[in-house]
Amino acid sequence: MTETPHPAPDPPGDADQAARAARVWAAMSALVLTGEDRRKEVTETLGISFFRAKALRRLLAGPLTQRELSARLATDKPQTSLIVDDLEQRGYVTRSVHPDDRRCKVVTLTPAGTDAAEQAERILARPPRALLELAPEELAVLDRIMARLSPEAP
Template sequence: MSDDATADAARRAWRAMSDLVLDADRRTAVTEALGLSFARTRALRRLVDQPLTLRELAARLGADPPYATLIVDDLQERGLVQRTPHPDDRRAKLVQLTAAGRAAAVRAREILDQPPPALRALPPDEVASLLRVLERLQQLAADGGD
């Protein structure tokens, strides 16, 4: 395959993966199930593994700190997160999930982890092949793309 054909095939593959992964129906399902915007759901999911400072959360969301503050304020009003003093920096606060916030994040993950019907319809050997390719792509990305 020529370099142009390979580049075109890569673009088409990327577009197909993006269309599947960025499925608006799945985002809608999470939004409706939790009664939260998808941005707020993303914030909850970023806090599952550990508390973060507001600045760290903003960076992980790809948002500016004032917008992250609005998200956290709303999540705190809903009882899904709380702010606690940072153990090493008196000027900073950590944002962490409450029990209700953790339950909402788990519910979001359950919804988002459900493969679309088209993927479930593939034969097992094709699913296994797809998984191998995607895991290889993840490894290449982790290694810097080489």
């Protein structure tokens, strides 16, 4: 009879490290996702769904075709059309024919849409109170750690 190989036991401390990482991740998620509900603040301030605000924010960099906007929102074309229709009725965007392809529509922010998108950006960029309440040394340590964890970090 052959024995089924067993995986090597974890080195001492690995379980503690994994548990600690799980606690840190849960705390980070709670801080960002539930601590201060910025999404709710955006929707209440602008009077539109967070997803519509997200569409406006994606257009801040410049006009996009509806297909490009769909891709940036990770949604299907019919859903994007409904969102753009609503934003157009509210005066936040205009839709025009693409100069090189008449089958495509280009979505552009109006001045009111730019104001709304920038307001959403300001709300979302505001640090949570818990971060503002850290001692300068604690914030400096957290800043260094987050820089190491950043996708752009070397």
